[in-house]
Amino acid sequence: MLRTETPSPLHGALDTYAADKLVRTFVEDQYEAVRAVEAVADDLARAVDAAAPRLQAGGRLIYVGAGTSGRLGILDGVELLPTFSWPPERALGLIAGGPPALFKAVEGAEDDAEQGERDVQALAPTTNDVVIGVAASGGTPYVLGGLKAAQAAGALTLGLANNPGAPVAAAADIGIVLDTGPEVISGSTRLKAGTAQKIALNTLSSCLMVRLNKVHGNLMVDLQATNAKLRKRALSLTQRASGAPLEAAEAALAAAHGHVKLAVLMLGKQLNAADATALLAQHAGHLRAALDAP
Known part of the structure; x- marks a missing residue:
């Protein structure tokens, strides 16, 4: 069984907890997300070094995911425009099931590897592009299909997953395994697995923007003042x-x-x-x- 699906041995009586203990349980478990990202800091640094020259040469960031992972990828890309004036056409997000899946689960969409491959091919990836596949389980067919298409085009592929031995990490040029372990609510990877993905994506894209001269000192001097x-x-x-x-x-x-x-x-x-x-x-x-x- 995947570690993210394994029931936590610590909270078998979760449904009996009083509100204060229930809240503390969820909050304290989130610390594991930070530790999981800390453990792969070297992998993230490798990803920054590999991706920055491609983006400097005009490449795009392309996020591919399903469910929570897909939404987090899209969010990371969307936030680059107001924060760093990164062109929206150079931060593209794909989610299994298409735009409707942002608001409502599209059943079975994540199991379609061929659709993932077609969706990435439709973006005409190049050798300067950086394609980031994100999947908590690490075996999502849609994401694997997207990575396959990206590699065939010569793009740099990064694979983020939350389980050791994840195919998504193994299939990518640089695999990043955020080993967050069992969730408080068994299998609910919108919890600390999702938090770890958010931290990792935030760290990766922010480091890239620093490398691409979007920051002076630690000041965000390329923001868009739209309000x-x-x-x-x-x-x-x-x-x-x-x-x-x-x-x-x-x-x-x-x-x-x-x-x-x-x-x-x-x-x-x-x-x-x-x-x-x-x-x-x-x-x-x-x-x-x-x-x-x-």
């Missing part, structure tokens, strides 16, 4: 990164059309928007390198 809260954040980030007073930061940010990285470069090098844009492009969007340029 009042984010416009306020963009102004604060501009001031922090440049050291400029409020009025100067506001003026630069306005001239940069809300682009923090550009505003900081304008302030730091005393450039207009056009010249700062050109200088940033010369340094592949790397703000630190542009600021240090003679």
